[in-house]
Amino acid sequence: MTDIIQKAAMALSAGLMLxxxxxxxxxxxxxGAPYSPAPITNEAGDVVxxxxxxxxxxxxxxxxxxxxxxxxxxxxxxxxxxxxxxxGHETVAD
Amino acid sequence: MSYQxxxxxxxxxxxxLDGPWAAYWIAFLRVATGxxxxxxxxxxxxxxxxxxxxxxxxxxxxxxxxxxxxxxxxGNNLAWLIEPGVPLFETLIGLALIAGAFTRLAAxxxxxxxxxxxxxxxxxxxxxxxxxxMGLMLFVTVIMLSAGRxxxxxxxxxxxxxxxxxxxLRYLLG
Numbered sequence: 001m002t003d004i005i006q007k008a009a010m011a012l013s014a015g016l017m018l019x020x021x022x023x024x025x026x027x028x029x030x031x032g033a034p035y036s037p038a039p040i041t042n043e044a045g046d047v048v049x050x051x052x053x054x055x056x057x058x059x060x061x062x063x064x065x066x067x068x069x070x071x072x073x074x075x076x077x078x079x080x081x082x083x084x085x086x087x088g089h090e091t092v093a094d
Numbered sequence: 095m096s097y098q099x100x101x102x103x104x105x106x107x108x109x110x111l112d113g114p115w116a117a118y119w120i121a122f123l124r125v126a127t128g129x130x131x132x133x134x135x136x137x138x139x140x141x142x143x144x145x146x147x148x149x150x151x152x153x154x155x156x157x158x159x160x161x162x163x164x165x166x167x168x169g170n171n172l173a174w175l176i177e178p179g180v181p182l183f184e185t186l187i188g189l190a191l192i193a194g195a196f197t198r199l200a201a202x203x204x205x206x207x208x209x210x211x212x213x214x215x216x217x218x219x220x221x222x223x224x225x226x227x228m229g230l231m232l233f234v235t236v237i238m239l240s241a242g243r244x245x246x247x248x249x250x251x252x253x254x255x256x257x258x259x260x261x262x263l264r265y266l267l268g
Contacts, residue, residue, distance in 0.1 A: 006114065010114070010115075010118050014118065014122055017122065017126075018122075018125065021126060021129055022125070022126075022129045022192075025129060025133055029133070029136065029137065029140070033141075035133070035137040035140065035141075036133075036137070
């Protein structure tokens, strides 16, 4: 059960972070300037082009991915250790 | 009692380098770093092709750095390489890191870029450890941890008979 939750946390957090950073970044490049989540202004300071996806949405998705990691950490803290995990990591002496 | 003197907590609160979370995070760092450079390179190519004229001008302005006259000389004499090289190599370094192929070689290229950015931007208003330095550390970390072996193509490339016969190639892969 813990294994499944761990894998789900990995997949969901990586999926959200990569979606916000890379996935939506690819979309932003494909639809044309601006290629970054920041508006383009002319010399007078007027906005002449805005990003397709707002930076609030993209940063929110990335932070949601990080929040999943935090939730998993909280879950790991409150879940009792299985017997075979109590020994910790075995490192061969050299 | 821990066997690992470098980490006395290894038996208690661990982050085992062969554990699933370490592999996950090393791979994610590699892909995010790769996307950072790929985005920087591909958008330069889209906007200006392979003629990034700001590159030589930037290096010509790198006076009074610890690198002495090298960047200025490069800016004055290697414009033919820098103008296409900056967008092209940023893109290729990014792709290599995303795929995890020839990761250490690509990350070494990233180190060269970030050294120039860190020293050249000289954004030291809040200390030497700034975002440029963090980028430099990311590329070094990718090299140190052979990040291409985690969910990356280097894990497969290193199993090729050619690499097995020439194991020092792993210094460029991994």
